[in-house]
């Protein structure tokens with residue numbers, strides 16, 4: 001969008017007057033920008049009026065996810081705080097800093113030790129647009145519309161259906177067009193997963209694996225002693241030996257489809273929605289989570305039926321037309337996963353209900369998978385298929401999820417979600433391991449290619465390999481008080497980041513590549529592109545985390561020194577290391593965007609936030625150093641660092657295109673400053689230039705250009721000073737452009753800087769002319 005192109009990117013044509021630079025508009029397109037800036041000026045530069053700012057202002061995050069902390073959302077991403085001296089802060093600033101610290105603590109408490117800012121860096125939260133889903137499969141007959149609740153089941157005592165409420169008409173039934181249009185993609189994804197589930201060894205074991213009685217020594221003594229059904233067995237099911245061949249998959253598929261038809265024909269399976277913590281049978285309060293499978297076994301065995309229920313609170317977020325892509329696709333996946341989870345229970349009920357020779361304990365608790373100490377077929381399937389069980393962020397009913405976790409199952413906390421007997425061995429771990437789900441996972445799982453090539457070729461491992469890369473390990477404090485469930489708290493130790501980088505597939509030899517079918521070759525390409533993006537992603541994460549760590553070292557150094565003035569060699573080393581990491585993270589992000597063909601505006605925003613914080617710090621330190629050190633000190637003691645930082649910023653906002661908000665590229669006052677000069681308002685122009693250079697977070701480039709403009713305009717200061725200012729600007733522009741071993745200037749910026757150097761040289765010539773000619777010869 002040309003109207004948004006900043007003044008920096010297009011240096012104005014200038015003609016040198018004796019006293020000032022005349023800005024000539026290049027194109028009419030810039031007009032819109034100028035007018036916008038003018039409006040901002042009238043509004044006091046888009047600042048909130050004092051009246052407005054005194055009201056508690058809900059952040060966009062609070063509006064969407066609930067005001068969980070203060071009037072603020074509490075979830076809004078906050079950056080690490082940069083060094084500052086508490087004795088230099090105003091009481092308001094101190095309060096603000098305390099609030100930020102509290103908010104960070106709140107986020108870490110609620111998000112397994114992470115902040116939303118880190119989750120953005122992990123691409124677990126994102127506002128970027130995602131690829132449009134293109135799944136082409138039909139909806140499986142087992143979940144087709146005619147299987148969903150339309151009227152109350154005669155066996156239920158509940159009084160009515162649940163109205164949607166709000167702006168929506170009708171009830172929470174799938175055939176309501178409001179519900180169906182939002183829910184259809186979930187049904188499609190569920191169908192896709194159910195149709196592929198036989199590829200997992202877990203499901204193969206569930207269908208056809210050996211069933212064994214659990215040895216007595218694994219069963220708790222109090223259970224054995226009070227057993228009402230001593231003749232029956234606790235049972236586990238086991239993977240069949242050998243590889244998952246196509247033949248085996250075909251076998252489990254036949255059994256699977258047999259159960260689907262048993263569910264449909266013999267158990268009249270139907271599905272419906274229920275409000276959280278309400279039993280859909282009688283409408284009374286009970287504690288149910290995201291999903292529910294009910295096996296009704298009345299007197300007459302032929303009247304048995306099975307129903308599956310989904311929590312309305314999870315689905316209603318999909319009716320909100322303002323949710324972003326990642327929220328929508330993420331919630332679709334989460335609900336689909338819940339449905340597949342419930343289907344495992346339903347299949348087990350069908351299995352048990354038709355094959356009573358299983359001789360398992362009644363009521364039919366789930367069977368145990370291999371040596372898992374907890375029997376929960378749904379979670380066990382999630383663990384096998386996705387590498388863990390799904391959870392929401394925030395973990396709060398009735399709100400839109402901004403992300404999801406995958407949590408290793410089972411651990412000591414899993415006892416709370418199991419109704420059956422917990423076996424004595426193996427002992428449940430008092431550790432929580434969670435992985436934030438990547439936004440790209442939601443994106444991929446909704447793509448035909450992912451299933452058609454990816455899953456077909458690599459099986460369900462593809463999910464885990466793509467998704468579970470960086471997670472959190474948290475120790476738990478467990479106290480047994482004689483209850484079935486222990487009291488569990490997070491241990492005092494800080495959660496630890498865990499990385500599980502796994503390589504998707506080895507590189508194939510040339511000879512092997514030649515022998516591949518077209519599908520296999522495509523799959524190989526897909527694997528490689530995944531591998532490549534994984535490597536770049538790791539580099540990005542590692543270095544953004546490293547930059548943050550270095551920043552903390554710098555802060556520690558700054559606080560022990562007490563004063564900025566004496567910037568120690570050690571601190572300078574940390575600064576340079578931090579800048580290098582920051583530069584690599586910036587470069588990785590650019591590569592990632594290229595490799596994946598998508599933009600990551602939230603991650604870019606984080607990098608820019610870091611850049612700005614560091615810049616403010618360095619500018620401040622430099623000012624103090626200049627003010628407090630002997631005259632022999634160089635004029636710009638941190639020139640190297642600031643220049644490096646500016647290059648990093650330029651590579652983050654590169655290419656400087658319309659996708660990037662103007663204020664992230666340059667100071668909003670630069671345009672008006674040039675405009676003021678154009679219309680002859682010299683005073684305003686100089687005032688704006690001075691405001692820009694005195695801004696604590698002023699960028700090197702903005703400072704250069706503001707200084708250049710002021711030097712051109714300001715006839716009231718000595719020519720020598722003006723010349724010196726222009727020379728400094730030219731020098732810094734050249735420094736930004738020049739080759740640098742750590743981080744080269746991004747190519748599109750070279751052109752921009754080049755154009756500005758031409759302008760600066762013209763200003764220089766203009767000032768020279770002033771000296772050699774009469775000041776009254778105004779025209780060139």
Ligand SMILES: [Zn+2]
Nearest residue numbers: 345376378379
């Ligand atoms: Zn379950």
